[in-house]
Amino acid sequence: MAESLSVFRGDRLVLDDVSLSLERGGALLLTGPNGAGKSTLLRVLAGLRRPDGGALLWDGMPITQDRTAHAARVAYLGHQDALKPSLTVQENLALFARAGGGDTDAALKTALKAVDLLHLSTLPARLLSAGQKRRTALARVLLAQAPLWLLDEPSLGLDAAAVDLLGAAIATHRAQGGLVVATTHVPLPLGDVSHLNLPGMPDQSRGWWGADEADLTGDAA
Amino acid sequence: MMELFCAVVQRDLRLALRHGADTLGAVLFFILTGTLFPLALGPSPDLLRHMAPGIIWVCALLAALLPLDRLFGAELEDGSLDQLLLLGLPPSLVALAKITAHWLTTGVPLLLAAVPLAIMLGLPTTTLPILLAGLLLGSMVLSLIGGMGACIVLGARRGGVLLPLLVLPLITPALIFGAAAIDAARTGLPWAPDLELLGAFLTAAIPLCPLAAGAGLRAAVE
Numbered sequence: 214m215a216e217s218l219s220v221f222r223g224d225r226l227v228l229d230d231v232s233l234s235l236e237r238g239g240a241l242l243l244t245g246p247n248g249a250g251k252s253t254l255l256r257v258l259a260g261l262r263r264p265d266g267g268a269l270l271w272d273g274m275p276i277t278q279d280r281t282a283h284a285a286r287v288a289y290l291g292h293q294d295a296l297k298p299s300l301t302v303q304e305n306l307a308l309f310a311r312a313g314g315g316d317t318d319a320a321l322k323t324a325l326k327a328v329d330l331l332h333l334s335t336l337p338a339r340l341l342s343a344g345q346k347r348r349t350a351l352a353r354v355l356l357a358q359a360p361l362w363l364l365d366e367p368s369l370g371l372d373a374a375a376v377d378l379l380g381a382a383i384a385t386h387r388a389q390g391g392l393v394v395a396t397t398h399v400p401l402p403l404g405d406v407s408h409l410n411l412p413g414m415p416d417q418s419r420g421w422w423g424a425d426e427a428d429l430t431g432d433a434a
Numbered sequence: 435m436m437e438l439f440c441a442v443v444q445r446d447l448r449l450a451l452r453h454g455a456d457t458l459g460a461v462l463f464f465i466l467t468g469t470l471f472p473l474a475l476g477p478s479p480d481l482l483r484h485m486a487p488g489i490i491w492v493c494a495l496l497a498a499l500l501p502l503d504r505l506f507g508a509e510l511e512d513g514s515l516d517q518l519l520l521l522g523l524p525p526s527l528v529a530l531a532k533i534t535a536h537w538l539t540t541g542v543p544l545l546l547a548a549v550p551l552a553i554m555l556g557l558p559t560t561t562l563p564i565l566l567a568g569l570l571l572g573s574m575v576l577s578l579i580g581g582m583g584a585c586i587v588l589g590a591r592r593g594g595v596l597l598p599l600l601v602l603p604l605i606t607p608a609l610i611f612g613a614a615a616i617d618a619a620r621t622g623l624p625w626a627p628d629l630e631l632l633g634a635f636l637t638a639a640i641p642l643c644p645l646a647a648g649a650g651l652r653a654a655v656e
Contacts, residue, residue: 285522293513
């Protein structure tokens with residue numbers, strides 16, 4: 214699916230020659246230290262960010278050809294929950310239920326039930342706890358009805374019960390042939406999963422950081 | 435696609451309704467700056483009547499710029515922009531939906547507030563329809579060009595300062611024709627050509643501004 218991606222942030226090479234591929238029903242867990250480029254890779258896969266090198270293919274077609282069509286295939290959960298504090302849980306999700314198509318009210322109810330938020334659906338988002346906000350954001354992923362889920366630390370702020378719900382949702386999604394790419398620092402209930410470890414800071418081993426370090430040790434000696 | 439577009443507009447209208455202070459702020463700013471002119475220029479009815487078209491247009495222009503900065507800035511900051519771009523709508527339509535919402539929540543209230551301001555400044559009532567027709571077209575142009583500017587400066591540091599610098603020069607044709615139409619109507623000259631030019635400006639802005647705005651949104655999330 215992705216072939217030798219490279220991404221620069223500023224003048225720093227964040228991702229260098231990363232390749233990955235996923236089959237239907239597959240899951241991929243991205244691990245690596247802070248700043249290794251996990252979130253950047255997710256944004257590239259979502260089509261939000263253009264890779265500076267390499268190609269991104271979906272069913273053999275490059276996604277840059279029609280980024281809008283690719284957007285409809287993606288459900289993305291970012292660092293931020295992207296909720297409007299003044300709107301209720303239901304109002305926050307209404308637009309995205311519409312995007313998923315079908316019976317929006319029924320879909321909204323099913324999604325809220327799946328993350329156990331049905332009883333809070335008329336509460337303004339500003340009154341929710343961090344975990345409840347995260348669950349609302351997860352409900353949006355469910356609503357998108359998209360084959361590819363991109364989850365950036367999905368378990369952030371979730372309690373044990375909610376992590377189980379997340380695991381169940383991911384399992385159902387994969388059973389229907391969906392794909393999941395997730396980043397994490399803690400174990401996630403994903404079942405069988407392939408791993409991709411990003412080494413992080415590919416250019417820090419050399420360059421002036423490295424030279425600086427050598428100088429310091431030289432001084433100490 | 436049309437349904438999604440309407441859903442985005444609807445969401446923004448609901449947001450504006452919850453944050454009523456933003457709309458009210460723009461309208462009050464418009465009326466307040468308008469009232470400052472008689473205080474500063476002196477209460478000569480002739481002078482005020484002569485300057486009224488310009489005063490109304492300049493005040494409306496500045497007032498409409500006020501909420502633009504937050505219109506897209508808030509979406510970028512809380513991550514909503516990512517989600518909007520992943521809806522499956524082309525970015526230009528996302529931008530157009532938000533621009534439409536801006537016009538409905540800022541342009542239309544300003545249009546209504548222009549009537550009392552015009553009467554206060556002593557514009558003859560016969561020119562009011564032309565004032566409103568001009569402002570109707572002008573406020574749409576403003577939302578389009580302003581929205582485009584807001585998308586382009588999105589993510590830049592000091593975007594709020596850059597925005598007027600970018601938008602105000604682009605909007606001058608609308609200002610010239612809009613104010614000239616009222617002046618023409620007041621002095622009994624034909625006012626239709628001015629409004630037609632304003633309309634032409636709008637028809638050019640409708641397809642072009644969302645395209646530039648969409649590209650700005652894409653660049654902002656990169």
